[in-house]
Amino acid sequence: MNSIPENTLLNFKDDTLVSVRKDYDLEKPGRMDEAVDILVEWLKKQDHFVKKEFAREHLERRIIFSKGSVERAKVKLDRNCTLKTLMPTFYENINFKNDYKESDTIVDAILPKLTDDHYRCYALKCFAKRFDNGFTNYFRFSLAMIEYISAHDYCKGLIAILDYRETNLIEMIKKIDITELRHFITLLTEGYGMKIKSMHIIHTSKAIDTLVTILKQCVSAKIGQRIQVHKDMESLHKFVQKDVLPTEFGGDEKSIFELHDNWVNELSSEEFQKYFEAIKAATTNEMYRQTDKFNDEYMGMAGTFRTFLVD
Structure with missing residues (x-):
């Protein structure tokens, strides 16, 4: 190439x-x-x-x-x-445009711009108060995005940014299936070889400590040391440059909602679905x-x- x-x-x-x-x-x-x-x-x-x-x-x-x-x-x-x-x-088939109901409360995207040192950012903003359907469809959507960047991206690794400030974190923690989460992270890191440079979680309640503990059970010790918690966006900006971040994260990029819709449309396209099946x-x-x-x-x-x- x-x-x-x-x-x-x-x-x-x-x-x-x-x-x-x-x-x-x-x-x-x-x-x-x-x-x-x-x-x-x-x-x-x-x-x-x-x-x-x-x-x-x-x-x-x-x-x-x-x-x-x-x-x-x-x-x-x-x-x-x-x-x-x-x-x-x-890897079960799901029509993300019509049947991916999680888009109403979990809005995420792999961001368009690379950082200055050629890392790709993933951003998530969650509004959910209940998680009755669990997280399986969210994991399916995430892995479809990973398959896409495996075919099209060129970067050194990922920086994950998770905004849970408007999430009922207690309800979310109750619904986490640790085995399923561990399997998903194993697929991401061991199956696709994605290097996670850092993981940034934005939340203000003490419940975040429980979530971090769960995450550390599912990742390697090295990745566990890269998890950082922030109470506001100003703290995040000390670690992630603003120009790559969506407006909701205090950045200069398009809205996370628009970026998420772009990903839903692409992953639902006939071209990608044909590639994904193969x-x-x-x-x-x-x-x-x-x-x-x-x-x-x-x-x-x-x-x-x-x-x-x-x-």
Whole structure:
């Protein structure tokens, strides 16, 4: 890939491609092509992969999201396909434009502008007072966005910003299924290889301490140390530059409501739905995997998710 294609949802800086590659020692001519070639040849030998052919641009982004490591990209691809096999509920079809009722109370988006150091921000503003339907559809929407940026983005990782100031946090905590949340975060970090640079939560009540405790049970110790709580936007702006943030977050970007609608429309489009159907079929057939290899990599018996999570 010689340049990053223009995109209606995601903007890039003029030096993003070169700068991100340079961080991983892949900026010299031919280096990225060599890395992708290695990944292509490796895929051909993976008998347990249902889908072995991916666009070269997709594989390049896998390498970038794996911090430039081909070996790490192999592991992430394997885990992504395996986790899709083990957790199909996250990939059930839903018409986001018509049936995603959570849009009335949970408004989120991956933001258009990159930070100066080429990180992408995710922002969420929640108004919900009750959570009778749980969070499964929200996780499905989030993973659809992640699939989109896996195909189109070029960045070093994510910064998450969660505004819960207008949320009934006690009711929300009651409805959190810790197992489901852990599975979702495992998919995000281990399946897609998303580096979470930091997580910023905006809330003023003491109940936020309980939420942070729950989150720390579901993420690695390293990510847990990156969780920060803010009482107002001024505090947030010390860590996240204002020009990338929506107006509701005190920034210069479009409204979070408009950005959310743009994502709903894109993820509901015929083009993306066709792509999503194809990419979610990238699963594994464990009958063809070497059991000892599965045990070595996932620390458990083949086909059991409980032991897989030990990692």
